[in-house]
Amino acid sequence: MTQTPSATLIRNGRVITATDDYVADVLLKDGIVHTIGHRLEVGPDVAVVDASGLYVLPGGVDTHVHLENVIGPTITCDTFASGTRAAAFGGTTTVVDFALQTETDSPLGAIARAQASAEAQVAVDYSLHVIVTRVDDQVLKDVQLAMRHEGVTSFKMFMAYPGVMMADDAAIFRMLRQVGADGGMVALHAENGTVIDLLIKEALEAGHTSPRYHAMTRPAIMEGEATHRGIRLAELAQAPIYFVHVSSNEALKHIVAARAEGIPVFAETCPHYLLFDDSVYNSDSLEIAKYVMTPPLRSTEDQKHLWRALRYDDLQVIATDHCPFCMKEGHLGYRLQKMRGKDDFSLIPNGAPGIETRLVSLFDIGVMQGRLSLNRFVELTATTPAKLFGLFPKKGTIAVGSDADVVLFDPAATQTVHAKALHGNCDYTLLEGRTLRGRVEKVFLRGQLIVDGPAWLGREGMGRFVPRGEVRAF
Numbered sequence: 001m002t003q004t005p006s007a008t009l010i011r012n013g014r015v016i017t018a019t020d021d022y023v024a025d026v027l028l029k030d031g032i033v034h035t036i037g038h039r040l041e042v043g044p045d046v047a048v049v050d051a052s053g054l055y056v057l058p059g060g061v062d063t064h065v066h067l068e069n070v071i072g073p074t075i076t077c078d079t080f081a082s083g084t085r086a087a088a089f090g091g092t093t094t095v096v097d098f099a100l101q102t103e104t105d106s107p108l109g110a111i112a113r114a115q116a117s118a119e120a121q122v123a124v125d126y127s128l129h130v131i132v133t134r135v136d137d138q139v140l141k142d143v144q145l146a147m148r149h150e151g152v153t154s155f156k157m158f159m160a161y162p163g164v165m166m167a168d169d170a171a172i173f174r175m176l177r178q179v180g181a182d183g184g185m186v187a188l189h190a191e192n193g194t195v196i197d198l199l200i201k202e203a204l205e206a207g208h209t210s211p212r213y214h215a216m217t218r219p220a221i222m223e224g225e226a227t228h229r230g231i232r233l234a235e236l237a238q239a240p241i242y243f244v245h246v247s248s249n250e251a252l253k254h255i256v257a258a259r260a261e262g263i264p265v266f267a268e269t270c271p272h273y274l275l276f277d278d279s280v281y282n283s284d285s286l287e288i289a290k291y292v293m294t295p296p297l298r299s300t301e302d303q304k305h306l307w308r309a310l311r312y313d314d315l316q317v318i319a320t321d322h323c324p325f326c327m328k329e330g331h332l333g334y335r336l337q338k339m340r341g342k343d344d345f346s347l348i349p350n351g352a353p354g355i356e357t358r359l360v361s362l363f364d365i366g367v368m369q370g371r372l373s374l375n376r377f378v379e380l381t382a383t384t385p386a387k388l389f390g391l392f393p394k395k396g397t398i399a400v401g402s403d404a405d406v407v408l409f410d411p412a413a414t415q416t417v418h419a420k421a422l423h424g425n426c427d428y429t430l431l432e433g434r435t436l437r438g439r440v441e442k443v444f445l446r447g448q449l450i451v452d453g454p455a456w457l458g459r460e461g462m463g464r465f466v467p468r469g470e471v472r473a474f
């Protein structure tokens with residue numbers, strides 16, 4: 001009879017954290033990293049994995065994903081089950097999704113609703129940010145309760161999408177003041193929503209209906225204006241602030257200046273802003289709907305600034321903003337997704353997939369192309385997101401006592417990306433046909449092997465909600 005192993009020894013791999021790079025044996029036991037050493041001796045009940053030639057990375061932490069998120073009249077096509085399975089195949093073992101406060105319920109209701117759906121489905125560990133769309137005294141009380149008792153310590157607010165999700169400056173300021181004082185983080189979607197809506201209206205009136213006008217009506221300067229405004233609100237509130245999906249130098253220059261002034265401003269960018277530029281919009285083809293995300297792709301000049309900021313820590317996180325909608329109507333039963341906007345670009349649901357390709361695409365264009373060191377790659381994709389959102393050191397590193405979320409990564413392998421071979425529900429990938437260097441070989445979640453090459457050994461419901469603590473930003 002084969003014995004179920006009580007633990008796993010990863011032998012002779014190259015352990016990479018945000019600060020370390022060494023060859024060692026790593027013993028995963030009782031769900032945590034139990035021992036790190038050389039030539040560790042173990043009994044026959046311990047499974048031994050030879051990791052010679054492989055990197056041993058902390059499981060990725062993706063703090064910006066939209067699974068089962070209702071966005072306008074539709075819903076992202078990845079469920080908690082399909083999205084977390086895809087995350088795992090991509091080497092991500094913790095995701096932070098969004099719980100949307102509706103017109104009538106409170107942040108606490110939003111958390112309970114998301115958890116009720118996630119619990120039986122998630123295959124990796126997860127947490128939630130609450131999207132706060134309405135602020136009053138009761139909402140602020142509930143936000144405090146969420147932080148103290150639910151382990152939800154971050155809240156997203158929108159400066160875009162008037163009448164849908166946009167919060168006004170006073171509401172954002174009130175949230176910043178309270179959440180900051182309690183040790184949490186407000187994450188801001190920074191675009192000037194009312195001006196953008198005017199530009200959209202004018203474009204449509206002029207007969208400009210094709211997807212390319214999505215980009216033309218969301219100019220970088222309006223991302224910059226909102227970023228500047230958000231920084232000033234945070235400065236007044238004496239609170240840290242985090243900007244999601246930074247795409248342009250117009251936004252970045254305010255972040256750089258604020259950080260130089262000592263204001264605690266933090267920011268992420270996303271792989272698509274590094275992989276693609278606005279030249280994709282030079283066509284009236286409906287295929288361009290694939291690239292309709294917010295903010296839109298920017299210029300190659302902007303990309304240079306993003307890379308510089310990633311190198312010098314003016315950007316601290318690369319998260320996916322995985323927000324998948326299908327292109328083909330009826331695919332897997334999802335109707336009226338991207339093609340909703342075939343006659344009116346403003347009806348295309350905003351967002352693109354990327355949860356499974358984050359680590360490998362960044363390894364290829366970041367590490368292999370000499371833009372990021374291996375340590376920085378880990379820091380941007382696991383360690384700092386965990387620190388900024390109260391998950392560290394449980395998540396985001398390989399250290400004795402940390403959760404045994406471990407990725408064995410082969411830097412010498414290559415793979416060609418095809419949507420059909422990915423594990424989510426989306427029917428396209430922006431990386432279709434692209435060959436990338438590096439491959440996720442094995443993934444452990446709290447010590448359990450969930451991905452073994454092409455084999456899925458995980459199961460729905462094995463992921464856990466991770467209560468989060470205070471921001472560890474400085």
Ligand code: URP
Pocket residue numbers: 066189245292293294295321323350351352
């Ligand atoms: O296009 C995007 N980013 N859709 C998701 C919603 C958001 O603003 O993050």
Ligand code: ZN
Pocket residue numbers: 189244245294
């Ligand atoms: Zn956003």
Ligand code: ZN
Pocket residue numbers: 064066321322323
């Ligand atoms: Zn998003």
